Amino acid sequence: MSKKYDVLVIGGGNAALCAAIAARRGGASVVVLEGAPKFYRGGNTRHTRNMRCAHDAATEILTGPYTEEEFWKDLLLVTGGQTDEELARHMIRESKDILNWIVEQGVRWQPSLGGTLSLGRTNSFFLGGGRAMLNALYLTAEQLGVEIHYDAEVTDLVIEDGMFLAARLKRPIDGANEIRATSLVAAAGGFEANIEWLKEYWGDAADNFLIRGTPYNRGSILKMLLAKGVQDVGDPTQCHAVAIDARAPKFDGGIITRHDSVVFGIVVNKHAQRFYDEGEDIWPKRYAIWGRLVAAQPDQIAYIIFDSTVVTSFMPTLFPPIAGQTVAELAGKLDLDPAALEKTVADFNAAVRPGIFDHTILDDCRTEGITPPKTHWARRIETPPYLAYPVRPGITFTYLGTRVTREARMLMKDGKPSANMFAAGEIMAGNVLGKGYAAGMGMTIGSVFGRIAGREAAKHARN
């Protein structure tokens, strides 16, 4: 038995809900299949906090203008040019309108009050965070008459000549084990929680990755689409990865396991050796590079080492730092070679040159005669207790995805647009983000392309 709708949305995060709402407002009958149980609905959106949108003037919640051109330059900077310019500029233009549209869907913003993020000009913050934003979108979708099912895992997609026909269900819904729809919106996220798939590109190192979001982001829809002729986009090894506490749970530790203390100390690997300039850049970039840096170290582990003078300089942490009265004692607790760590700290301390410390700018505190250097914020580590956070790569989302057009329509391997398949969110983020990341861009991609995909899917269905 099967059920038929105008638009089928697979996924349950920001992109999926924006698509569902837009399609429903476009007059279509809409069903949303969320693979996770209700509590875990929304994939990575659960853990997000803000969205980056262009705006021409200050608003109630945002200071100053953030022009399309500036957004574009920021995107160019973080991706190193690995982006589809036409799609990216289109997204940036649409992001201006999304700021208001998302509020019309019940989502509420708050001024940026605290924390260490200095994003008050570029990014809008969700009141109550990502889950609050999701709750609002779900409530609006339900009120509009969108049908929503949880634990609704799709096991197969029936696609013929680039045309979606039906989705097969693991568990029947109202007796139906198949959902047919005139249009499909795939918004089911990346494959970051699929360790086996990650291992295809990372090898055994992926066993040591921690996944910041839910265990339900397994990329099964992406895999089906690519297997059935949809064109892929993006480097499969590229992902949004930050250094998070090694004591965090394997899945769903979310935002609170991150560390922003790198700038206040040094980072060593399991051989107690430094391996990268801890003072290279300011927050947004620094935040996004350390996941990959740690992933490249032996056993994918590293330790942020600092001393007691700076413990109140960064956000309070979920896990307390590991402490030792001497560097050797600390090394013992971290299972590092005490002599090696003592030498690394001593060498670093000896190389520090005097300067005026200011962690909000690229200051003049730096090292000399040491490799790698610490080019900013270098201060001696010499006041006990000595402290450390163990860190591992924390994967947020992957960039391999389905190639899409400006209308969020999937492109097939032969270069032709699909008749009725659209994609939004992380499943197509790689079109815009070839590599790198800047805070809030995932949500921009999700909302902008979600709305476009929903609108276009409804238009197709009602034609």
Added chain:
Amino acid sequence: MHGTRILDEADRLMTVCNSCRYCEGLCAVFPAMEMRRAFSDGDLNYLAHLCHACGACYVDCQFSPPHEFNVNVPKTLAVARAESYAAYAWPRALSGVFARNGLVISLMAALSMAAFILGFAAAHDRDVLFGVHTGPGAFYKLMPHNAMAALFGAALLYAILALVMSVRTFWRDIGAPIGGRADSGSIFQAIRDAGELRYLHGGGVGCYNEDDRPTDRRKLYHHLTFYGFLLCFAATCVGTLYHYLLGREAPYPWWDLPVVLGTLGGIGLVVGPIGLFAARMQRDSELLDEGRYGMDVGFIAMVFLNGITGLALLSLRETAAMGPLLALHLGAVFALFITMPYGKFVHGIYRFTALVRYAQERRSAS
């Protein structure tokens, strides 16, 4: 380690929340938390009393149960709040009253109502007790005004003394400087925040009760109860002034100020508690301090009893039922006064005190 298991849990949660801070825009608890990196018992009690149990942070939290971080701020702070009532009670010997609150409150209500009925019956003939008394001074045929004023004045003064002593301990414990006083600006701010229940709005959408859909009903019923209480109190004050300043004796005609205030207040004290009781019964058990059923319901019932006996007395005061109804109403009021420092009534006092402290902290931070 803290004094109690619940404070240990509150400390754990505040450590989790302080490393997240997504909820900082929802209410006062989280900005107050952000001003601290470590939490004393007093800090945690302060945060517990800032929490209005709107439930928004629970519904919005990505780490609430069934997540392994098991973050349930409203419930944890509700238990901490309730435990702190006993911890700050004066005199200390009576702090145990909170543990069996429902029982104590109902016993007090029953006993004092019975005492008034028996007292009336013992002091008067049957034809006085069940007589029809009208016109000024009708009530005082059953109990002389001066006796009434002395008895209720004494009960109220005791309640105020006990509450002041408790709040003093609380004020010192939540980090106010010893001997420190609240400035008038902070008090004014707190009056506004408490008066409009500013933090029972879930960050703007309304508070959560039975599920993840926000509604504002608890706020409405709380307003009815609270302002109903204030109107009734105002009615009593105006009546007292009439008596001593103008020499006008109760009962007053229906259009007169004490009766108008009392009628409106009485309606609030009937509708409000019914709504609060219904909301409590519907509330998601994940958000509820289930161990405090007796205290919550005991207080709701006591307030309701005050309202309903007052309204009954008003409508039947010119009939033979006046005597017994007056005894019931006076019994209910007396029980309410005397149990005020040892029941749910105190939550408003501590909450207001915490709001003063919060306003102070905000002013000195900015």
